[in-house]
Amino acid sequence: MWTAFLVIAVVIAVQGAFQTRASIAATFAAQSRIVRAQLALEEMRRLQIDEENAVRGFSLTHDPFYYTQYLGFVARFDGKLVEVRRALHAEGLVAGAGLLSDYAALQGSWRGKIAEPLLAHPGRDVTSIDKENKVFTDVEDRAVQSLRDMLAARSASLTRSTQEQVNRTAYARAFFVLLFGLLAILFNGFRGRLNRELEEERTTTEILQRAFRSETVPLPNCEVGSAYLAASSHLAVGGDVFDLYRLSDTLALLLIADVSGKGIDAAVLTAFIKFTIRGIALRRRDPGAILQEFNTAFSQTVENPYLFVSMFVGVLDTETLQLRYASAGHDSAFIRRSTNVQQLMVTGPVLGVMEEPFGSKVVFLEDGETVVLATDGLTEARNRQGRLLGEEGAKALIAASSAQPQLLADELLAQVRALGGNEMRDDLAVLAVRVHEAGSSDAS
Amino acid sequence: MLRKAVASILMLAAFAYMQPALAHAPGAKGAPPHGGCKVQVGDRVALYGTSDDPDVFIWDSRFRMRDYEGGSFDQMRALLPHATLAPAGTRATVEACVDNFVQSKYLSTPDDAVGVVVTSGPLRGKRGWVVGDAIRVIWSHH
Structure with missing residues (x-):
C-alpha cells in the first residue's frame, strides 16, 4: 500500500510538473508574440512617418528617389500590418484588431487624400494641406497609442500569469516534497521497526539453533x-x-x-x-x-x-x-x-x-x-x-x-x-x- | 507713425476684448496666476507638439480645441477652419490658463487650455488657445 501510494504521488508530481512546463511554455510563446507585435507596431509607426517624409521630399525636390522610397515604405507598412494583425488574432485581442484596422484605414485615407495628390502634383504648396495632414497624424497617434496600451496590458497580464504559474508550481513542489518527506519518514520508521522485529526473530532463531544443534x-x-x-x-x-x-x-x-x-x-x-x-x-x-x-x-x-x-x-x-x-x-x-x-x-x-x-x-x-x-x-x-x-x-x-x-x-x-x-x-x-x-x- | 499707432491701438483693443472673456471663463486664471496650471501668465513659451507632427494648432476657442481633442476624425476635420497651424518652435507669451480643461478619452490625464499670443514668425500677434501639452516654457518672470 505504501509503495502504491508513493508511486501515485510521484506520478501526480511528475504529471503536474509536465503540465506546468507546457503551460509556462505557452505563456512564454504568447509573450513572445506580444513583443513581436509591439516591435512591428513601432515599425509601422516609423514607416508611416517615413511615408510622409518621402512625400514631402518628393514634393519639395521632385526627385523620383523619394517616390520610389515612398512606394517601398507603403509595401513594408502593409507587410507589418499583416504581422501585427496575426499576433492580435492569435492573442484574441479583437478590440485591438479593430483599432489596427482603423489605423490602416486612416493611413489608406491619408495616402488617398494627402500623399497621392502631392505625388501627382509635386509643385503644389505643401503648407496648404498641412492642417489636414496633422489631423491624420493626430488621429493615427491616438490609434497607435491605444494599441500600445492594449499590448502592454496584455503583456503585463501574461507576466502576472507566468508569475502565478511559477508560484503555483513552487507551492505544489513544496507540498509534494513535504508529502514525500513525511511518507519517507513514516516508511523508514515502519521499515526500521520491521527490520528490528525480523532481526530479533533471527537472533532468537540463531540462539535456538545453536542451542539445539549437536x-x-x-x-x-x-x-x-x-x-x-x-x-x-x-x-x-x-x-x-x-x-x-x-x-x-x-x-x-x-x-x-x-x-x-x-x-x-x-x-x-x-x-x-x-x-x-x-x-x-x-x-x-x-x-x-x-x-x-x-x-x-x-x-x-x-x-x-x-x-x-x-x-x-x-x-x-x-x-x-x-x-x-x-x-x-x-x-x-x-x-x-x-x-x-x-x-x-x-x-x-x-x-x-x-x-x-x-x-x-x-x-x-x-x-x-x-x-x-x-x-x-x-x-x-x-x-x-x-x-x-x-x-x-x-x-x-x-x-x-x-x-x-x-x-x-x-x-x-x-x-x-x-x-x-x-x-x-x-x-x-x-x-x-x-x-x-x-x-x-x-x-x- | 500713424500706422504704428493704429496697430498698437488695435492690439490693445483686441487684448481688452479677450481679457474679460478669459477672466470670466470657468477656472480661468488671470494675473496673478495660481494653482494647477503648468504655466503662468506672462511666461514666454515655445510651441512644440508631442505627437509625431510637432506643429501646433492654435484655436480660436478653447471649447473647439477640447472638441478636437476628443472628437472623431470627421469631427476633427470639420473643426479645422477654426484652427491655425503654427510651426513647431513658434514663440508665444501666456495670457491665460484654464487648468485641466481639456478632457478626452484619448488622454490619460486632463490637460490645460492655455491662452497665448504669438510673438514670432508669420503668425506674430495672433491670439488663441493651445493645449498645455504643446507648451514649453523658455522664460518665466515668476
Whole structure:
C-alpha cells in the first residue's frame, strides 16, 4: 500500500510538473508574440512617418528617389500590418484588431487624400494641406497609442500569469516534497521497526539453533565433521537439524532433518525432533521403526498441517561398520567410497504427511569411507544463473572434497556459497562421519 | 507713425476684448496666476507638439480645441477652419490658463487650455488657445 501510494504521488508530481512546463511554455510563446507585435507596431509607426517624409521630399525636390522610397515604405507598412494583425488574432485581442484596422484605414485615407495628390502634383504648396495632414497624424497617434496600451496590458497580464504559474508550481513542489518527506519518514520508521522485529526473530532463531544443534561427540573408529551455514536472507533462517548421539559403546545415532518452514517455529521444532528421536532411539534401534514412531508423535504434537519434515536416521555400528538407516524423503545422504560417491535411497515419504511404515536398509562401510549427510541446501543450491546443483552435482562436490570429515564439511559449505556468488538461498547443514576398521592406524 | 499707432491701438483693443472673456471663463486664471496650471501668465513659451507632427494648432476657442481633442476624425476635420497651424518652435507669451480643461478619452490625464499670443514668425500677434501639452516654457518672470 505504501509503495502504491508513493508511486501515485510521484506520478501526480511528475504529471503536474509536465503540465506546468507546457503551460509556462505557452505563456512564454504568447509573450513572445506580444513583443513581436509591439516591435512591428513601432515599425509601422516609423514607416508611416517615413511615408510622409518621402512625400514631402518628393514634393519639395521632385526627385523620383523619394517616390520610389515612398512606394517601398507603403509595401513594408502593409507587410507589418499583416504581422501585427496575426499576433492580435492569435492573442484574441479583437478590440485591438479593430483599432489596427482603423489605423490602416486612416493611413489608406491619408495616402488617398494627402500623399497621392502631392505625388501627382509635386509643385503644389505643401503648407496648404498641412492642417489636414496633422489631423491624420493626430488621429493615427491616438490609434497607435491605444494599441500600445492594449499590448502592454496584455503583456503585463501574461507576466502576472507566468508569475502565478511559477508560484503555483513552487507551492505544489513544496507540498509534494513535504508529502514525500513525511511518507519517507513514516516508511523508514515502519521499515526500521520491521527490520528490528525480523532481526530479533533471527537472533532468537540463531540462539535456538545453536542451542539445539549437536556438538560432535567422539565415536570409536570414527572421525566426525560438521558444519552449518545460515541462509543470507534473515527470512530464510530455518529448521535444519543434525545430531550425532552415542547410543551405546558401539552404536551411534546419525540424524539429519530438514523442517519445512522458517523462523522460530521451525527452530523450536528442531529441538523437538532431536530429543524425540534420541528418546525413541534409546528404546528402538531400527531406524524405520524410529521414523514410524516419530511420525506418529509428530502428527499428534504438531497441529500445523503445512509442516512436514524430511529426515535421515542412521544407526552406525562402529565395530562392524554396518550402517542401518531409514530415510523419510531425505535424499541428501551419501557414502563417499574410495572410487565413487553413492547416494542412499529414500525409504519412505516425508514425515507429517501420512501414516505409513518406513523401511530400513543396511549398508556396510569399508575402512576410510565416509557417510555424508546434508540438508536440501546442498542439492538445491543454485549458481548465479539459477541452475540447480542437483544430486549429481552434490556427488561431484563430495568426491572432489577432502577426505578428512571436518575439511569435507567446510569445503562443501564453501563450494555451495561460492556457487551462489557468496549468497546462500537456504540453510545448509552437513554431517560427515568417516569410519575406520577397528585396529587400523586411523581408528581413534 | 500713424500706422504704428493704429496697430498698437488695435492690439490693445483686441487684448481688452479677450481679457474679460478669459477672466470670466470657468477656472480661468488671470494675473496673478495660481494653482494647477503648468504655466503662468506672462511666461514666454515655445510651441512644440508631442505627437509625431510637432506643429501646433492654435484655436480660436478653447471649447473647439477640447472638441478636437476628443472628437472623431470627421469631427476633427470639420473643426479645422477654426484652427491655425503654427510651426513647431513658434514663440508665444501666456495670457491665460484654464487648468485641466481639456478632457478626452484619448488622454490619460486632463490637460490645460492655455491662452497665448504669438510673438514670432508669420503668425506674430495672433491670439488663441493651445493645449498645455504643446507648451514649453523658455522664460518665466515668476
